Amino acid sequence: MKLTMDKSIIVFSFIASLLLGTPALSANSAECVNKDSLSKTLSQFKISHLDEDGEVLKDFELEDACVGGAFQAVAEGVQFLRKIPAPKNLPSRYATLISQEGPTKFLNNRIKEIHITWPNDYTCEQGALGYVKSDETENRMYICNHVNIHDYTPLYVAHILVHEARHIDGFPHQQCIQGMFNFDIYACDSSYQEQGSYGIGTGLMLYTYKGAKNEALRDEARSNIVLDMTNRFNTLPMELSSGAILQDTQNNISFYDGNETTLGEFTDEISVMTSRLGTPYIFFKNGEVSKYLFTKEWPLLEGSLVDNYRKLKRREMNELIDINFDLGYCFLFPKQMKCLQEGRFHEFSFSALNPVSFWPQLLGKDTSNAILNDDGKVYTIRDEIKEFVYSENEILNSSELQIKNRYPGVTSWTMLGNGRILGVSPEGYMMQSVSKGKWKRAKEFEDYKFKRILPFMWSKKLEAL
Numbered sequence: 001m002k003l004t005m006d007k008s009i010i011v012f013s014f015i016a017s018l019l020l021g022t023p024a025l026s027a028n029s030a031e032c033v034n035k036d037s038l039s040k041t042l043s044q045f046k047i048s049h050l051d052e053d054g055e056v057l058k059d060f061e062l063e064d065a066c067v068g069g070a071f072q073a074v075a076e077g078v079q080f081l082r083k084i085p086a087p088k089n090l091p092s093r094y095a096t097l098i099s100q101e102g103p104t105k106f107l108n109n110r111i112k113e114i115h116i117t118w119p120n121d122y123t124c125e126q127g128a129l130g131y132v133k134s135d136e137t138e139n140r141m142y143i144c145n146h147v148n149i150h151d152y153t154p155l156y157v158a159h160i161l162v163h164e165a166r167h168i169d170g171f172p173h174q175q176c177i178q179g180m181f182n183f184d185i186y187a188c189d190s191s192y193q194e195q196g197s198y199g200i201g202t203g204l205m206l207y208t209y210k211g212a213k214n215e216a217l218r219d220e221a222r223s224n225i226v227l228d229m230t231n232r233f234n235t236l237p238m239e240l241s242s243g244a245i246l247q248d249t250q251n252n253i254s255f256y257d258g259n260e261t262t263l264g265e266f267t268d269e270i271s272v273m274t275s276r277l278g279t280p281y282i283f284f285k286n287g288e289v290s291k292y293l294f295t296k297e298w299p300l301l302e303g304s305l306v307d308n309y310r311k312l313k314r315r316e317m318n319e320l321i322d323i324n325f326d327l328g329y330c331f332l333f334p335k336q337m338k339c340l341q342e343g344r345f346h347e348f349s350f351s352a353l354n355p356v357s358f359w360p361q362l363l364g365k366d367t368s369n370a371i372l373n374d375d376g377k378v379y380t381i382r383d384e385i386k387e388f389v390y391s392e393n394e395i396l397n398s399s400e401l402q403i404k405n406r407y408p409g410v411t412s413w414t415m416l417g418n419g420r421i422l423g424v425s426p427e428g429y430m431m432q433s434v435s436k437g438k439w440k441r442a443k444e445f446e447d448y449k450f451k452r453i454l455p456f457m458w459s460k461k462l463e464a465l
């Protein structure tokens with residue numbers, strides 16, 4: 001029988017890892033699953049591989065301990081749930097069904113069969129990592145056989161398993177009304193308290209964060225808690241407040257929602273503060289890069305982001321006005337834009353244009369190659385992520401390459417949770433919107449000067465996690 005994957009009868013999770021950019025991806029080291037552990041797993045769950053018609057191609061057995069791929073990822077996810085240490089004295093505010101039932105019991109109570117799908121399963125191709133049919137009566141979940149599932153950490157796979165298991169109880173996704181998924185997709189729960197699928201996933205992260213001793217594992221869990229809390233619940237949890245992150249001209253970063261909270265004061269000079277999917281990043285003029293993950297520590301980053309930033313000369317780090325690393329790496333200077341492609345810089349020079357920043361990338365809309373010009377207009381410079389194909393003349397004269405800017409007159413702007421719109425003027429003063437296109441000075445900031453304002457959510461509780 002061919003399974004019909006009608007969208008209306010299934011509930012599934014979107015590929016979060018691609019969107020999150022968290023440490024979700026990190027290679028599994030072991031070549032085989034531990035046999036004792038696998039034996040336990042297979043006594044609790046029937047794990048099968050489906051063919052393209054949705055028929056069972058193979059039931060996995062103990063001798064498949066070294067087959068790798070999605071099976072190994074699932075087996076290690078289940079093993080992770082069994083091994084994660086229970087937190088001692090977990091505060092009641094962090095209690096969830098995961099801590100009440102125990103992670104393995106939680107899964108066992110809801111799931112008997114795990115079906116690993118075929119690679120081009122329709123639902124998986126739509127961006128799911130796994131799914132449960134809403135009329136499921138066999139306690140069965142489907143795990144997408146993505147080529148990279150084996151690269152997810154056991155924590156991340158375990159989180160997919162408990163997320164899908166929760167769908168057995170109902171709890172379909174809700175359309176997101178705030179956060180990074182706020183663009184017509186169903187990738188949220190109404191609230192954290194209701195403990196839907198996303199809430200349960202976050203619950204597992206909290207359980208891990210409070211129970212594990214391993215620092216890297218705790219960091220991974222904490223990053224996911226922050227991203228979930230700020231993006232997955234339509235009623236903001238943990239007293240989060242919707243506001244703005246501010247960069248002043250003195251290398252200070254603060255949160256503002258009517259009250260100002262300092263998040264970081266730096267002695268090193270900041271070249272650019274930008275945000276990717278709700279996480280603020282700081283690029284320093286000395287070549288270091290840091291991001292804010294709700295700790296005062298602002299850890300220095302390593303890896304490709306930093307390596308690519310360091311391909312700039314020190315002089316360029318001084319002159320840099322913006323960075324875009326949503327799709328590839330692009331750097332904006334007063335008279336030039338440089339984008340890395342296959343390890344090589346492609347450059348575009350401005351003569352008539354005077355860019356002030358990249359135009360903010362909105363998920364679901366490709367605006368990643370547009371710049372805000374000093375005349376308040378927004379121009380698309382590149383054709384998607386290809387090389388520069390337009391001349392400056394074409395860019396200036398094509399209406400198709402222009403994007404409407406609702407708030408010309410400021411170089412960056414943000415709407416606070418109370419509806420008030422703040423923006424930074426070209427001179428660096430904090431302004432507030434009074435009517436369409438009209439701004440006045442936001443009095444409480446006096447003559448203090450700023451470089452940038454970006455949307456951000458913050459709470460003391462989340463920082464104190």
Ligand SMILES: [Zn+2]
Pocket residue numbers: 011012013014163164167173197
């Ligand atoms: Zn789901």
